Amino acid sequence: MMEIELFGLHADLNVRSRVAWSESSVTALYEQLDQPCVILVTCHRFEIYATKKIDANRILDRYEGQAVEVYTKQGNEAVRHLLEVVNGLHSQIFGEDEILRQVKQAYATSVQMDRCDSKLHRLFQLALRCGKEARSRFRMSEHPLSIAYLARQTMGDLRGKSVLLIGSGEISRRLLGYLKDEPCAIYIASRHQKHANALRAIAPRAKVVPFDQRVATARRCDLVCCATAAPHLVLPVFLNEKPLVLYDFASPRDIDPAFATQKGVTLYTLDTFAALSKANEAIRKEALEDIRALIERDxxxxxxxxxxxxxxxxxxxxxxxxxxISGQTFSALERKIDLTDREKAVLKKSLRASMLRLLHTPIHEIGTHYDDLEPATVQRLFAVEPDKERNEDECI
Incomplete structure (x- = not known):
């Protein structure tokens, strides 16, 4: 029986900055692996879920000997891990919301690449349903932990200030949702004019500036938020003339780390946001046992x-x-006893329930410990004929 195989690796921010998994490189990896799989790449995570063993060398060669930590899981452990991931239990910010969208996107990409077999379809549909149910049942959205939400919490009063968003992806979209009603000037810079214009549907008063004017615009702004998929820096260091707050939501980095040494500059990165989530994280962790129970159920x-x-x-x-057997017993009793329709229904249900109670332990053992049992013995005990269709298929 094919089991789910998980291959994953951890790398620190410096390594992730040097080895970027762009959309095109993920597409190329799908083609190189040439097997059913789902590749999940986030700012802090690289994982592949498959139905046969992954050739690790194809991935590790890309890191050219840099320090990475490899981990693998199989079967139910791999399934459990994915359910924990989709519920944010392995995120730097516990229970964060963005991971659910990222898992959904990874699944969609695999489908688009024709790399998702029936088993992976069922696994990721189960995972997405589990993630949505946890967020709905335990009302985790009442205590948001998305990066965009945490960033907004640090911005304070924006009255009279100017904010530049570089990038037009999901984080910029969420930030605009928080900024649209604030009394501040908003600028958007994106390589894709069409995407930038689409963001203005969220905040119509925002102004789109050409991407090649991003540095000049940043010099005039009080806050700059970068969230692109570029494999290189998009905001090089410049000398600030007034206090400046920078938010680098990208991995690899979008903003030159040299800004951190300048006076009057505050630089937030992905790694610094983990410490900002403690208050809401404590509230969310109250639901941890319930979420784990949900995961074990699935x-x-x-x-x-x-x-x-x-x-x-x-x-x-x-x-x-x-x-x-319960049907035969019911038919025999029905012929001998004069019963109303309601009594017949109750009798039929009771007979089947009694049979189920009698065989509850054998059914449970077969369902959970079948590999430890002798199939021939099970078949003799319960008069079960071999599965002829399966045997014929295996002989082909």
Missing amino acids: VKEWDAQNASGMQAHTLRALHAQIDE
Whole structure:
């Protein structure tokens, strides 16, 4: 039986800045691997979920010997890990919201690349449903931990100030949602004019400036927020003439780290936002046990859905026997006893429930520990015929 294989690696910000996984490089990796898989790349994460072992050398060669930490998981451990990831349990900012969108996008890219087989389809649909259910049931959105939200919390009073957004992706979109009603001037710079103009639908009063004028515009602004997918710096260091607050939401970095040494400049990076989330994180962690219970429920569901062919056949055969025997008993009693329609329905339901209670332990053992049982013994004990269709398929 094919199991889910997870290959992942950790790297610090300096390494991530030198080895950028752009959209085009991820597409190229899909083509190189040439197997069913989903590649999940975020600012802090690189993971591949597949239905057969990943050739790690294809990924590690790109890092040219730089320090990275590789981790792998298989089967239910890989499934559990993905469910924890989609719920933000492995994020630098506990329970952050952005990861759900990133997992959804990674899944969509795999589908678009025709690299998502039926098993990966079911896995990622399960993961996205789990992430949405956790956020809905435990009302985590009432205590936002998105990077954009945390950034807005640090900006303070924006009255009379000017803000430049460089980049037109999801983080810029969320920031605009927080800034649109603030009494400040907003500028947007993007390589893609069409994308920048689309952002103005959120904040119509924002002004789009040409991308090649981003530095000149930044010199005039009080706050600059960078969130692009560029593999290089998009805001080189310049001498500030007034206090300046910079937000670098990119990995690799968008903003020259040399700004941090200048007087009057405050530079926020992805790594500094983790410390800003403590208050809301404490509130969210109250739901941690509930989220873990939800995850374990879905891992068990995955396990049940992916039972081996003979295991599934045995369980189906047992339930068929229950239906047959309880049905025969009901028919015999129905002929001998004069019952109302309601009494017939209650009797039929009670007979089947009694059979299920009788076979509860065997069904549970087959469902959870089938690999530890002797299939021939199970078949003899419960008069289960071998799955002929499966045996014929295996002989082809």
